[in-house]
Amino acid sequence: MYRPNDQTFHLRDSNTSGGDNLSFTYGAGGTGSISLTGDWNGDKVTTIGLYDPASASFLLRNSNCDGGADITFTYGPAGQGFIPLVGDWDGDGVDTVGLYDPANAAFFLRNSNTGGVADITFTYGPAGWGFIPIVGDWDGDGVDSIGLYDPANGAFFLRNSNSGGIADIMFTYGPSAQGFIPLAGDWDGDGVDTIGLYDPMYAGFFLRNSNSGGIADVMFSYGGAAAGDRPLTGYWTSAPPDGQFGFGDLYTLEFENAWSQRTILEYSILCPTQAGGDNPTYFYLTATNRASLGVEALLKYQHQDPFVFEIFDWARPGPDSARWALVLPYSSLSNYLTTITVGGLSYQGLTIYNSTRDTGAVSALPTPLPNAAYITVWENSVYLFNYNTGSYDLIYQYRYDAKLADQKTLLRSWGPIFEAHDASATAPYRNLNPLGFYQCYVVSGPYASILIPSNTTYYPPSFAYTDLHTLYLEPNYTFVVH
Numbered sequence: 001m002y003r004p005n006d007q008t009f010h011l012r013d014s015n016t017s018g019g020d021n022l023s024f025t026y027g028a029g030g031t032g033s034i035s036l037t038g039d040w041n042g043d044k045v046t047t048i049g050l051y052d053p054a055s056a057s058f059l060l061r062n063s064n065c066d067g068g069a070d071i072t073f074t075y076g077p078a079g080q081g082f083i084p085l086v087g088d089w090d091g092d093g094v095d096t097v098g099l100y101d102p103a104n105a106a107f108f109l110r111n112s113n114t115g116g117v118a119d120i121t122f123t124y125g126p127a128g129w130g131f132i133p134i135v136g137d138w139d140g141d142g143v144d145s146i147g148l149y150d151p152a153n154g155a156f157f158l159r160n161s162n163s164g165g166i167a168d169i170m171f172t173y174g175p176s177a178q179g180f181i182p183l184a185g186d187w188d189g190d191g192v193d194t195i196g197l198y199d200p201m202y203a204g205f206f207l208r209n210s211n212s213g214g215i216a217d218v219m220f221s222y223g224g225a226a227a228g229d230r231p232l233t234g235y236w237t238s239a240p241p242d243g244q245f246g247f248g249d250l251y252t253l254e255f256e257n258a259w260s261q262r263t264i265l266e267y268s269i270l271c272p273t274q275a276g277g278d279n280p281t282y283f284y285l286t287a288t289n290r291a292s293l294g295v296e297a298l299l300k301y302q303h304q305d306p307f308v309f310e311i312f313d314w315a316r317p318g319p320d321s322a323r324w325a326l327v328l329p330y331s332s333l334s335n336y337l338t339t340i341t342v343g344g345l346s347y348q349g350l351t352i353y354n355s356t357r358d359t360g361a362v363s364a365l366p367t368p369l370p371n372a373a374y375i376t377v378w379e380n381s382v383y384l385f386n387y388n389t390g391s392y393d394l395i396y397q398y399r400y401d402a403k404l405a406d407q408k409t410l411l412r413s414w415g416p417i418f419e420a421h422d423a424s425a426t427a428p429y430r431n432l433n434p435l436g437f438y439q440c441y442v443v444s445g446p447y448a449s450i451l452i453p454s455n456t457t458y459y460p461p462s463f464a465y466t467d468l469h470t471l472y473l474e475p476n477y478t479f480v481v482h
Contacts, residue, residue, distance in 0.1 A: 001223040002035035002048075002230040009035070009048050010223065011064060011236045013252055013457040015187060015207060017220045021253055022236060024066045026050070027059070036060070037234040038086040038095030040071055040113060046234025051084040051097075058084070058097055060113060064236055073115045075099065076108060085109070087135040087144030089120060089162060095144075100133040107133070107146055109162060122164045124148065125157060134158075136184035136193030138169060138211060140469070144193075149182040156182070156195055158211060171213045173197065174206065183207070185233040187218055189247075189460025189470040189479075198231040205231070235459060246283070246429070247461040247468070248417030249440070249476045255455035256290050256413050259444040260404060262357035265289035267416055267440035268340060270347040270480060273330065275301040277431030284419040285435065286312075290442065291356035292409035293402055295325070297382045298419075299350070306330035309350070315380055315400045326382075326396050336384045336393075340438055342480055343472040349438060351385035353392055356407065363401040378402045415456050416440050418481070420465075430467040436480040451477040 001010040011022040027033055027050050036049035040060045049060035049069075056078040059069035076082055076099045085098035089109045098109035098118075105127040108118035124146065125131055131148040138145060139160045147158035147167075154176045157167035174180055174197045183196035188209045196207035196216075203223040206216035223229050269285050279301060286298035293315040299307045311326040333350065340349035356378065363375040379399050383392035416437035420429065440451045449455060458476040461468035472480040 002232055004033070004035075004228050004230065007033075009064070009232070011232070011234075012222055013236060013250070014453045015205065015218050015220060016453050017222055018454070019254075022064050024064065026061060026066050033059075034084055035230050035232060036084060036086050036097075037232050038097075039088075039093070039235075040095060042092070042094040046236060048232075049086075053082065053084075054079055056082075058113065071113050073113065075110060075115050083133055085133055085135055085146070087146075088137075088142070089144060091141075091143040098135075100146075102131070103128055105131075107162070120162050122162065124159060124164050131157075132182055134182045134184050134195070136195070137186075137191075138193060140190070140192040147184075149195075151180065152177050154180075156211070158195075169211050171211065173208060173213050181231055183231055183233055186460060189458055189473060191460065191469045200229060203229070244420040245414075245459070246418035246420040246465060247459050247481065248437070248479075249415030249451055249456040249458055250417070251290060251413060251415050251456055252454075255442075255449075257408050259290060260358075262355065262443075262445060263290045263294070264353065264355045264443040265415075265440065266351075266353050266443065268349045268351040268438040269299055269416075270340060270342065270349050270434070270436045270438055271299055271307060271337075272348060272433035272435055273306050274304050274433065275307075275435075276304070276433035278428055279303055279432070280428045281421050283421060283429070285416075285437070286419050287354070287416040287437075287440075288413050289354045289356055290413050291380075291407045292413060293378065293380070293400070293407055294356040294413075295354060295380045295382060295396070295398075297352045297354045297396075309333060309384075311382055311396050313380055313396075313398055315378070315398060315402070325398065328395070333384075335386050335388045338387045342436075342438060342478060345434075345472075345480075347434060347436075347438075347480070353381075353383040353385070355379075355381045355383075357381075358404070359399070374403045375401050376403075378407070415451060415476075418461070429465050432468065432482060434471060434480050434482040436472075436478070438478050440477045 007027040010020045013021040033050040033052045056074045056076050060071040062070040082099040090111045105123045105125045109120040111119040125148045134147045138158045154172045154174045158169040160168040180197040184193045187207045203221045207218040209217040282302040284298045286296045296312040301307050309328040313325045316323045359377045361377040382396040386393045442449050456476045460470050461481050471482050
């Protein structure tokens with residue numbers, strides 16, 4: 001949400017009601033600037049920007065925080081009522097700007113965030129009728145294209161190419177002439193952008209998972225309905241620091257820190273024996289249990305070799321090469337593999353119990369250390385479920401001294417994810433065998449929490465790789481990708 005009266009941005013990591021995950025001020029007050037969002041540098045994270053219609057200036061940020069503009073330029077005429085647009089017009093993974101002239105129904109799109117003449121120019125729809133432009137990847141081809149929304153009739157007219165012509169997709173959705181604001185986004189992670197509506201009177205979001213009429217698939221309120229609030233959409237969360245985040249669940253900040261003495265992640269990995277498709281180097285199917293000094297119990301797929309099970313323990317003294325604590329080849333895992341049915345299809349699976357707990361034992365560290373009274377002995381444990389015996393086998397355990405604060409270091413915790421290591425490959429991970437995660441739970445004390453949109457955000461594979469798509473999603477505790 002952008003609040004123009006005080007130039008504040010309020011961002012949330014899931015399509016649910018709740019508080020801000022990020023909030024900050026950007027821009028000078030009282031300028032009449034229009035808010036923008038886009039991936040300006042191709043890092044797969046959506047960040048904010050502003051357009052000043054009085055000077056035709058774009059002021060774009062590469063991070064979601066206050067500060068000066070990272071990219072500044074002027075484009076188009078000033079003070080002519082043009083409406084700014086953002087999209088990946090050429091499919092290169094970087095969002096760039098455009099302009100829509102409602103008086104002439106003309107679009108002027110740029111393939112770089114610089115001043116100059118339009119790279120793509122065309123007219124579409126009627127001129128001067130009050131239609132609102134909208135942008136999305138309506139057909140999942142990796143290229144954004146334009147559309148129009150008629151607020152008088154609640155009608156959408158979407159094009160699958162940036163050119164004039166008739167609409168490829170036409171439908172009505174929502175009430176007519178109620179001041180609703182159109183939205184677009186990939187709400188369900190299937191690689192196709194679909195529409196939504198925002199009701200500014202009640203701060204209500206009504207999102208559809210298909211470009212068709214009907215009732216909302218996702219409904220929630222967010223933002224408080226302050227006068228002039230403008231809705232925003234995007235992927236706000238940065239990727240984990242090691243490797244490249246490809247897709248999967250990231251914990252919300254509140255949920256990441258909502259534990260004290262113990263945190264457990266219990267989950268199954270849907271794991272084909274080999275990666276299949278195009279695997280240029282290797283990738284991980286990995287997860288943490290929220291503890292910064294916990295472990296990653298992961299599967300590594302290297303080229304077309306059978307996967308191996310590995311443990312990376314963040315509590316072990318560095319460097320990182322010393323934190324690889326265990327490697328089990330595929331040939332040793334037969335007792336732990338089973339068949340799991342998801343959405344009527346069968347997959348090979350392996351079930352993991354990943355625990356970090358405070359044992360309560362007093363640390364043996366010398367007492368003069370600062371805050372020594374708060375240092376206790378912690379224990380990381382990993383179990384694999386043995387489908388022959390019907391019970392868990394302990395396969396790894398490590399004890400170490402730490403404080404609770406050490407377990408809550410930011411950017412060291414994520415849920416079940418695909419972590420890529422694709423080097424310089426131009427189009428990695430095409431046609432992979434179906435893979436994913438199944439029935440992921442986090443346990444704290446006596447309480448178990450299934451991973452759902454209120455505690456995690458699911459980032460679909462199209463977030464990073466346009467050739468992969470979500471085959472099955474039960475938000476957010478089970479997902480299958482191919």
